[in-house]
Amino acid sequence: MDIHLQKSELYKESVTLEITGSKSETNRLLLLQALYPALRIENASNSDDSKVMTQALSSNTLVVDIHHAGTAMRFLTAYFAMKAGKTVTLTGSQRMTERPIEILVNALDVLGADISYQNHNGFPPLVIKGKSLVKHKVSLQANVSSQYISALLLIAPQLKNGLELTLQGTMTSVPYIKMTLDLLEQIGVETTFQNQVITVFPKPDGVEQQTIVVESDWSSASYFYSCVALSSVGTSITLKSYKKTSLQGDSVLAELYKEFGVSSKFRDHSLILTKTEEVEKDTGIAFNLANAPDIAQTITVTALGLGLSCDLTGLHTLKIKETDRLEALKTEIEKLGGKINVTESSLHLAKNEKCNPDISIATYNDHRMAMAFAPLALKIPIRIEDASVVSKSYPEFWDDLKRIGFHFNK
Template sequence: MHITLQKSKTAKQSSIQITGSKSESNRLLLLKALYPEISLDNVSNSDDSQLMAKALASSSNIVDINHAGTAMRFLTAFFAVLEGREVVLTGSKRMKERPIKILVNALQDLGADISYVENEGFPPIKIKGKKLIKNKVSLKANVSSQYISALLLIASKLENGLELTLEGEVTSIPYIKMTLSLLDEIGVESSFINNTITVKPNTKTQKPKTLTVESDWSSASYYFSIVALSDVGTEITLSSYKENSLQGDSALIDIYKAFGVETVSYKNTITLKKVSENKEPKSFNLVNAPDIAQTIAVTCFALGIACDLTGLHTLKIKETDRLVALKVEIEKLGGKVDITNDSLYLHPSNSIKEMVSIATYHDHRMAMAFAPLALKTPIIIEDAMVVSKSYPTFWDDLKSVGFKITQ
């Protein structure tokens, strides 16, 4: 379904309740499967989290997780330790092009029984669950943090725990720390010293406890962009957010200060307020928050300012090659973008073409990142329901802040 966003203007004040973090939800859903005494509140209503929950509850010997990359990585580790269970883990055409070899190799080093069904290094994979005795493994540190988190999430169920050595410079540290913090919340002991993460085995029965998932900061990014593109004095309040968030994308608070957006925390809400105009060129290293690169690039394009984004090497293996996709779509709109393997440079531009049709590449973040442009010019978003992957109510929420949307 394509939708048209007419040129819009935001309400002066509005508020939105955002669904639970997909990152936290998927980690906690897996931990709940390992430790059934846990209960969860504010779980993400995203496609990815629903697919994760369904896969964990499935008794089938074929589990299809479609486009859900996090689920593919986490479930690879989960099924490897599920003794006596044999399963083929598969996904969409794009999922079969996304590498899994680094994680599979690490699990095999720990003794896991995993083989490739079609192409070496890629899903689908056949997993025979068994008890894993070995407890030492090394992994390149600059790979997707989801490989690292997948190992950490199952570590307490390994016979001897896990000692994971990360080789080289560690990227996406906030996501690793999120995983370790959630383990801590359920009573699993761990340490992260220099480049070694140790997780102790946990044989104790969990005490029943309820964990509340914080709302998703990546989803909040689109409202930071909207406020940055709105008039001074515009305010949007978002809930439910913690002041000391585990999510790396909470870096938005500092990043969007550079666009004149102030963030005020109160109880479990944040209020974003446009306090000034700032048209200076922007430069950000997003190695710890690559998922907000698309949002920031579009914000800068809409404001006509240059931006230099680095630390983006993981964007090439997402739902699409996000660097190429950004370049193609921004240049359709009249911008100019240079990309390398891990960076994006946006040249300043003074005009935006009207009624351009934005391709979304099966990527929820392409649809949502480009939506705020409607504050400057009418645009068309192709395959608009792709947003359900992480934020199913996105278009309704945009209408509630003043956007005019037609199918």
């Protein structure tokens, strides 16, 4: 399904949107709930990725297909590795079979896991023979996907001797590691994080019955930050339910989007976004997004729509996402008339006077490509290909755009 967005304008009166729970928090809690059934979850994400995670954790089949869900692939690799007596083949989409997982598999092997590659070394599908993992010390490169690290941390309290994980080199996406540790501590698991060594102590006897409420997703909020930034001064949108102090790395949006003239105010678990000033055309935006790479596409498109130059660094993990997000951004922005250069870990967007209208944006099976480019309809008409891909993280996205004033045809 393609969507053709007409040139739109946000409604003058602020609209309130209820954003689904964080996918990152939800998927961590789903795995913890599988280990500790006394745990209850409220405001869980209704994303495709979280649905896949739920189904996989309750599956009794010999083959578990997680489709495009990268988080599920990493977390479930660790989960099935410690499920003694259970053998599973863990697979996914064609793109998933191209996404590396050797670093995580090697770490699990050090702990005593029995995992083999069905087709190509280093890549899914994986044949996992669950075992009781008794070794507890392992080292991991810290500049790779933080999901490898979180996968190990999440299963650690159920390992006989817990886990001592040494991180080597410069750490990436630290907020996501801290999110995992915070959730472990919320359910009563003892952890320490000193220098670059993380220790998770064993908790084999279960946890007290409790309910954790998932905060709404900050990655999803990014698209509305972009909408407000691309609108006139005074435009406002209210999002629920958010916390001023968040576990999510993408909450840095509240600070970063000040550079685009957007203010963030918190009131009764609501986040109020307001365009407070126009940004000078000579302004150059420069951010290091090593701790929040998922918002790189949104920020780049916002800068493009405002005619600003943009330099982003810390983007090396974007090469192994649903698509190579840096190359995908370059291709689509050049179609719009923008000038952009990318490296293995950075991008530079030159100042651009205007965008070509009625361009059809390819989405590459990547939900964030669709949602990042959609706000450009506040400047020009634009077409989004395979628009249903947003269900991976935000199924109501197009409905919510209509609620704030967007017009489009399917």
